[in-house]
Amino acid sequence: MSISPANKPMISLAMGEPKHPTPAIILEAFKDNLSGLSNYPLTKGSDELRIAIGDWLTRRFNLPTNSINPATHILPVNGTREALFAFAQSLINQNKKNPSVLMPNPFYQIYEGAALLAGAQPIYLPCTAENNFIPDFDAVSSKTWDDCQLIYLCSPGNPTGAVIKEDQIKQLLDLAEKHDFIIASDECYSEIYFDEENPPIGLLEVAAKTGNTNFKRCVVFHSLSKRSNAPGLRSGFVAGDADILEQFLLYRTYHGCAMSPPVQAASIAAWNDEAHVLDNRNQYREKFSAVLKILSPIINVQKPDAGFYLWADIGMDDEVFTREIFKQENLNVVPGSYLSREVDGVNPGRNRIRMALVAELDECIEATNRIANFLK
Numbered sequence: 001m002s003i004s005p006a007n008k009p010m011i012s013l014a015m016g017e018p019k020h021p022t023p024a025i026i027l028e029a030f031k032d033n034l035s036g037l038s039n040y041p042l043t044k045g046s047d048e049l050r051i052a053i054g055d056w057l058t059r060r061f062n063l064p065t066n067s068i069n070p071a072t073h074i075l076p077v078n079g080t081r082e083a084l085f086a087f088a089q090s091l092i093n094q095n096k097k098n099p100s101v102l103m104p105n106p107f108y109q110i111y112e113g114a115a116l117l118a119g120a121q122p123i124y125l126p127c128t129a130e131n132n133f134i135p136d137f138d139a140v141s142s143k144t145w146d147d148c149q150l151i152y153l154c155s156p157g158n159p160t161g162a163v164i165k166e167d168q169i170k171q172l173l174d175l176a177e178k179h180d181f182i183i184a185s186d187e188c189y190s191e192i193y194f195d196e197e198n199p200p201i202g203l204l205e206v207a208a209k210t211g212n213t214n215f216k217r218c219v220v221f222h223s224l225s226k227r228s229n230a231p232g233l234r235s236g237f238v239a240g241d242a243d244i245l246e247q248f249l250l251y252r253t254y255h256g257c258a259m260s261p262p263v264q265a266a267s268i269a270a271w272n273d274e275a276h277v278l279d280n281r282n283q284y285r286e287k288f289s290a291v292l293k294i295l296s297p298i299i300n301v302q303k304p305d306a307g308f309y310l311w312a313d314i315g316m317d318d319e320v321f322t323r324e325i326f327k328q329e330n331l332n333v334v335p336g337s338y339l340s341r342e343v344d345g346v347n348p349g350r351n352r353i354r355m356a357l358v359a360e361l362d363e364c365i366e367a368t369n370r371i372a373n374f375l376k
């Protein structure tokens with residue numbers, strides 16, 4: 001354990017890596033299926049896995065019965081990070097004029113790298129307190145929509161925790177049809193929320209409600225990393241438009257990224273169980289309530305709509321804050337401006353920090369007390 005630089009053990013709220021234990025059902029299913037290592041897995045995964053995922057999606061997002069065909073609407077992926085990256089590589093057409101990929105700002109850094117390496121221009125859509133941290137689609141010009149081949153959404157957002165509203169998704173679906181682009185909705189925090197009666201809405205759910213039951217132009221990304229405290233399992237899936245997924249599957253067969261059979265077995269166990277996910281949410285609820293009680297009176301911080309991050313306005317330079325609190329309190333946070341890009345002279349992450357409440361309750365409370373101490 002590090003006891004420098006502040007003679008206090010290091011606490012990190014920097015990385016969004018869940019720290020609650022991985023549930024036993026997942027570990028057992030993994031162990032019980034080690035014999036699967038003797039076979040090459042299919043890139044499209046086993047039928048059993050795709051059926052378990054399809055059932056989960058249909059239950060969780062109230063999709064019409066049989067609207068999800070596990071054979072064509074679902075692909076397992078080795079965590080959403082690789083899939084979010086590879087998706088742009090497989091779909092961007094560099095032969096079209098001004099290929100562009102739109103994304104929120106601040107954002108999960110993979111979207112930008114994915115756009116650049118696919119030969120497209122990243123276009124950053126500001127997500128600020130004024131627009132409740134959701135991109136303002138009205139502020140995007142018609143020309144930009146015409147150039148757009150792909151838009152990344154992130155709801156619940158990393159780092160902001162904002163959840164997009166149904167009418168905003170409807171507006172985006174209309175725009176996607178009018179200007180012919182694909183919506184990639186990163187929903188990997190969708191299972192970390194506060195109100196059991198009101199879970200975050202998803203893209204496929206809204207598409208189905210508008211009659212788009214083929215999920216045309218829509219692809220969602222889900223993960224077991226945050227939902228099931230299994231970031232090392234590297235398991236997630238993409239689901240949606242069958243034509244797009246056919247193209248993505250073809251790309252992935254060359255890429256060589258099939259999911260290992262024990263991981264598939266562990267994933268089936270995870271998608272089929274909700275008890276551990278509820279327990280997980282309860283732990284986050286307890287942490288947010290304890291931490292916000294201490295922080296709210298001293299800094300400008302709100303409870304997010306969902307997810308496990310606090311996106312606090314600290315009213316001073318975020319890089320200086322991060323460096324100094326590390327020096328004085330041995331506490332790691334992420335400077336907000338590192339997660340955002342400056343556009344027209346404005347960096348929406350400036351003077352903000354991201355804190356991931358991933359550690360155990362006691363450690364989160366200790367971290368919060370250190371912030372209070374530092375600000376004194």
Ligand SMILES: Cc1ncc(COP(=O)(O)O)c(C=O)c1O
Pocket residue numbers: 016078079080081082108154157158186188222223224225231235236
């Ligand atoms: C917004 C967002 N999307 C995707 C990921 C990738 O998660 P994984 O690859 O573990 O599924 C992360 C991880 O932190 C994230 O914050």
